[in-house]
Amino acid sequence: MSRAAGKDHAARTRKDWARILAGVRGTVTYEASLQAYTSFHIGGPAEVLVEPADVEDLCRVVAQARAEHVPVFVVGGTNVLVRDGGIRGIVVSLRQFKAIRQEPDHVLYAEGGVGMPTLIGYAIRRSLAGLEWGAGIPGTVAGCVVMNAGTRLGEMKDSVKAVRMVDPRGRVVDIPAADIPFSYRRAHLPRGIVAGVWVQLRPGDHDRIEKTVKDYLQYRKQTQPLTLPSAGCVFKNPPQDSAGRLVDAVGLKGARIGDAQVSEKHANFMVNLGHARAADVLALIKKVRAAVKKVSGVKLELELKVVGEA
Structure with missing residues (x-):
């Protein structure tokens, strides 16, 4: 500005x-x-x-x-x-954008404010497979598209059929997935706001889909700090390596500035212990990046998006 x-x-x-x-x-x-x-x-x-x-x-x-x-x-x-x-x-x-509807050929349309857990539950009740990879992701459908959210089981680009956007002039534009270049933790979308997403799913066995989601959710609960406020993974994984491993290797798992802490469960998460400020998180990020660069020579790239004024 x-x-x-x-x-x-x-x-x-x-x-x-x-x-x-x-x-x-x-x-x-x-x-x-x-x-x-x-x-x-x-x-x-x-x-x-x-x-x-x-x-x-x-x-x-x-x-x-x-x-x-x-x-x-x-x-x-x-x-x-x-x-x-x-x-x-x-x-x-987009909190009021909560609608989901089923369309022909096993397609679901979800408005941008729908939470991924809600959309996954909707798919399970209709015995539709294809979103199991998203178990445990707390973000909205719109956010998951913009970030190309993913886990070790898959990512958003695997499910998207088309995206509805409102462009900078205030017009509705529908974009097929084939016209959207996806990369690691990013969808290269035109400027605008994601108002909704069509996901292409497939028929499956209800009990098997539900078990896959529950098993993976349990795995994530055991390995990630899902019970504390966080923004998910802070750093992108470097090629052929893990950001969490690099942070753990420099002894900073559990490191704390104010109420911001490197998770003791997963070193690529930072958690809010109660009253953390953004300044605390940013100071902790700076400390972690400096330590990792000094020891391994790797410059960690942020997956976290930092916005607003200091």
């Missing part, structure tokens, strides 16, 4: 925001804490938090924000650390 833009934002009044968000049917909250909107439970306030009622409402928010030159950021789920100063402009949450 430019200095001029920052002044412009600071000068906006409630009356200005009422004009910018005129006609929006969803929830609008000023200076809303973002702690409850991320799995880390960390982060400063949103200048304005908007929870659109539906896709039409989201289109209105995006189009009107563009007309007023107001930045829009989407928050929700894992792999995000919001800095303590929060986020200026409009922060959009």
Whole structure:
């Protein structure tokens, strides 16, 4: 954000925001804490938090924000650390985007705010296989697409048939999976907001699908700190190696700054022990990266997305 833009934002009044968000049917909250909107439970306030009622409402928010030159950021789920100063402009949450529907040929359409556990449960009840890899991933469907979320059993690109987006002009655009380049922990999508996803599944045996999900969820509970607030894996795995192994090898499993801690269960997770600040997490990341670089020569790349103002 430019200095001029920052002044412009600071000068906006409630009356200005009422004009910018005129006609929006969803929830609008000023200076809303973002702690409850991320799995880390960390982060400063949103200048304005908007929870659109539906896709039409989201289109209105995006189009009107563009007309007023107001930045829009989407928050929700894992792999995000919001800095303590929060986020200026409009922060959009897709919490009201909860619909799932079944379509022909074993396809499910899920709106962007649907949690992956919810979508997996929906598929199991209909004896549809293909999402078992996602057991234990707490993020939303939209977040899983953007990050190409995955586990050792598979990743999001294995399931996506098409993605519905709202582009920067506030228009709905549907993109086939074949037109989306996926890479490790990233989908190379055009600019915009993921409003929904079609996943291609296949018929399967209900009990077998359910057992696979339960077994893998149990494995993840044993090996990852799923009971504490975190943002999932902090670092990308280097080629032919494991970020967790590298962190463990330098003796930093359990290391702590404030209430931010390198998980004692899995060294590529950082957890919030209760009152961690983003500054604590960032300081711990710096400490871990420096130690790993010094010992192994490997420069760990962040999988975690850091956003907002210090």
